[in-house]
Amino acid sequence: MTSPRTAGTAPRSVLTRARVLESAVALADREGLGALTMRSLARELGIEAMSLYHHVANKEDLLDGVVDVVAAEIQDAVAQLDPLSDGAPRSAWKPAMRRQILTARAVLLRHPWASTVLETRKNFSLPVIRYYDSLIGLMRRGGFSYDLVHHAMHALGSRALGFSQELFEPDGATAGSAAGGGTKEGADDAATAMLRQMAEQVPHMVEMMAAVSHEDGTGSTLGWCDDQTEFEFGLDIILDGLDRMAERERR
Amino acid sequence: MTSPRTAGTAPRSVLTRARVLESAVALADREGLGALTMRSLARELGIEAMSLYHHVANKEDLLDGVVDVVAAEIQDAVAQLDPLSDGAPRSAWKPAMRRQILTARAVLLRHPWASTVLETRKNFSLPVIRYYDSLIGLMRRGGFSYDLVHHAMHALGSRALGFSQELFEPDGATAGSAAGGGTKEGADDAATAMLRQMAEQVPHMVEMMAAVSHEDGTGSTLGWCDDQTEFEFGLDIILDGLDRMAERERR
DNA sequence: GACGTGAGCCTTACGTCGTAAGGTAGGACC
DNA sequence: GGTCCTACCTTACGACGTAAGGCTCACGTC
Numbered sequence: 001m002t003s004p005r006t007a008g009t010a011p012r013s014v015l016t017r018a019r020v021l022e023s024a025v026a027l028a029d030r031e032g033l034g035a036l037t038m039r040s041l042a043r044e045l046g047i048e049a050m051s052l053y054h055h056v057a058n059k060e061d062l063l064d065g066v067v068d069v070v071a072a073e074i075q076d077a078v079a080q081l082d083p084l085s086d087g088a089p090r091s092a093w094k095p096a097m098r099r100q101i102l103t104a105r106a107v108l109l110r111h112p113w114a115s116t117v118l119e120t121r122k123n124f125s126l127p128v129i130r131y132y133d134s135l136i137g138l139m140r141r142g143g144f145s146y147d148l149v150h151h152a153m154h155a156l157g158s159r160a161l162g163f164s165q166e167l168f169e170p171d172g173a174t175a176g177s178a179a180g181g182g183t184k185e186g187a188d189d190a191a192t193a194m195l196r197q198m199a200e201q202v203p204h205m206v207e208m209m210a211a212v213s214h215e216d217g218t219g220s221t222l223g224w225c226d227d228q229t230e231f232e233f234g235l236d237i238i239l240d241g242l243d244r245m246a247e248r249e250r251r
Numbered sequence: 252m253t254s255p256r257t258a259g260t261a262p263r264s265v266l267t268r269a270r271v272l273e274s275a276v277a278l279a280d281r282e283g284l285g286a287l288t289m290r291s292l293a294r295e296l297g298i299e300a301m302s303l304y305h306h307v308a309n310k311e312d313l314l315d316g317v318v319d320v321v322a323a324e325i326q327d328a329v330a331q332l333d334p335l336s337d338g339a340p341r342s343a344w345k346p347a348m349r350r351q352i353l354t355a356r357a358v359l360l361r362h363p364w365a366s367t368v369l370e371t372r373k374n375f376s377l378p379v380i381r382y383y384d385s386l387i388g389l390m391r392r393g394g395f396s397y398d399l400v401h402h403a404m405h406a407l408g409s410r411a412l413g414f415s416q417e418l419f420e421p422d423g424a425t426a427g428s429a430a431g432g433g434t435k436e437g438a439d440d441a442a443t444a445m446l447r448q449m450a451e452q453v454p455h456m457v458e459m460m461a462a463v464s465h466e467d468g469t470g471s472t473l474g475w476c477d478d479q480t481e482f483e484f485g486l487d488i489i490l491d492g493l494d495r496m497a498e499r500e501r502r
Numbered sequence: 503g504a505c506g507t508g509a510g511c512c513t514t515a516c517g518t519c520g521t522a523a524g525g526t527a528g529g530a531c532c
Numbered sequence: 533g534g535t536c537c538t539a540c541c542t543t544a545c546g547a548c549g550t551a552a553g554g555c556t557c558a559c560g561t562c
Binding site for chain 4: 266298299301302305306
Binding site for chain 1: 369370375377379380381383384385387388391397398400401402405406407408409411412415416417418449452453454455456458459462463476481482484485488489491492493
């Protein structure tokens with residue numbers, strides 16, 4: 001009478017580490033990283049919090065596992081790309097790497113919380129390292145010395161995985177949680193007012209925002225940055241710089 | 252009898268927001284960001300946790316304030332640098348910006364926890380914006396259009412403030428908290444063993460680490476990255492790229 | 503069939519956190 | 533001298549991660 005899940009020799013439970021991690025990713029996608037607690041994850045799975053500890057060692061291990069899931073997703077996406085043909089010229093490394101990084105980025109954009117978790121990991125899991133390995137391989141195909149490859153990986157930093165921490169808040173420089181009413185327009189007005197108020201303090205900043213936001217026709221400060229464009233801009237600077245260095249190295 | 256702090260018309264208390272924030276910075280410096288809780292900060296100041304709420308609105312506000320303190324420290328350090336002379340050539344923007352960013356970095360290295368806090372702030376405080384403003388000013392002196400300046404700020408990202416998230420763990424790729432005994436040598440051995448074990452899985456990575464670590468004479472995988480060198484390498488790539496773009500823009 | 507074993511799940515409880523609510527003492531001002 | 537404000541305190545609540553231990557089955561072995 002106590003709800004046998006299946007008949008016959010079925011395993012007592014269908015809960016596995018993989019299913020726990022999948023649920024954790026889904027929960028974070030749906031309600032944000034803050035909502036990913038042992039209790040809420042357990043509720044999601046219809047069990048008690050402590051039962052999770054049979055499948056993950058502790059919360060750190062859970063987060064490690066969740067990173068693995070996302071990294072595997074990245075690997076899958078990258079694997080679908082056309083591989084570099086054997087006869088490709090040396091210069092082919094650059095567009096190939098660009099494509100691979102933007103593919104990784106596309107996956108991370110589906111899991112906006114993932115970059116935060118990624119940054120806090122101490123030991124990188126095999127899936128992540130494997131992704132790096134493929135980038136290193138591309139650069140070697142481009143004729144990089146290992147030394148240059150090493151510097152390159154540091155120079156790319158998190159950009160190699162498809163994200164970069166933006167120090168401007170991308171969607172709206174809301175001026176505190178004060179007036180404005182929470183609407184986007186309200187936040188915009190508040191931000192504009194705040195900027196005007198500190199025009200003497202930060203003249204260049206104010207002028208830059210005015211110049212750039214007028215460019216697209218809207219007088220709004222909101223939505224004046226296109227994340228994707230800015231990411232590609234920064235990425236291309238680095239790739240171009242590396243390309244030049246590899247050329248110099250070859251001579 | 253209840254310990255009058257001073258005689259006469261002295262203020263009832265000597266505790267101010269500034270002193271609270273100073274203490275918070277000191278505590279984080281000494282014991283890490285994790286140790287910065289309302290209770291421990293209060294203990295540090297000889298008061299109760301709830302009394303802190305008379306000087307900061309809540310913990311977020313405390314962290315905002317702590318960022319302000321660090322940003323002010325950066326501003327102070329930057330202010331000590333020789334300003335760009337009026338007759339300096341356009342090209343002077345680059346070394347000036349490099350110097351300013353490395354100065355900011357030196358301050359952040361004294362507060363290793365600060366970059367983590369910085370990344371989680373939503374609204375930038377005046378001190379931080381002022382620092383950015385000075386960078387924008389330098390690029391304008393270099394002849395940048397506002398549009399290019401804007402892209403440049405995104406491209407620099409956190410590097411503008413002197414840090415970049417390293418996705419390799421800088422000090423030792425400790426292979427989990429398993430065997431090794433906690434000593435540096437132990438961790439090194441464990442990392443090396445782990446790498447050897449996955450040599451077929453990530454051949455390029457293994458070879459790169461071997462090549463680079465042999466270069467400095469030691470056969471160790473530990474300490475094979477010099478943070479400062481790598482930071483400057485990445486910074487220079489971006490600055491050089493921007494310089495080239497500014498030149499192209501001028502023609 | 504009886505019986506130990508261990509995996510999977512549960513219950514209870516502890517110590518931590520941020521902070522809401524409300525109390526109290528003493529200086530400032532009318 | 534009454535009133536108020538400010539800076540402090542006490543108590544308490546509902547999160548959180550997780551240590552410790554108990555129950556219930558499916559299984560292997562005899």
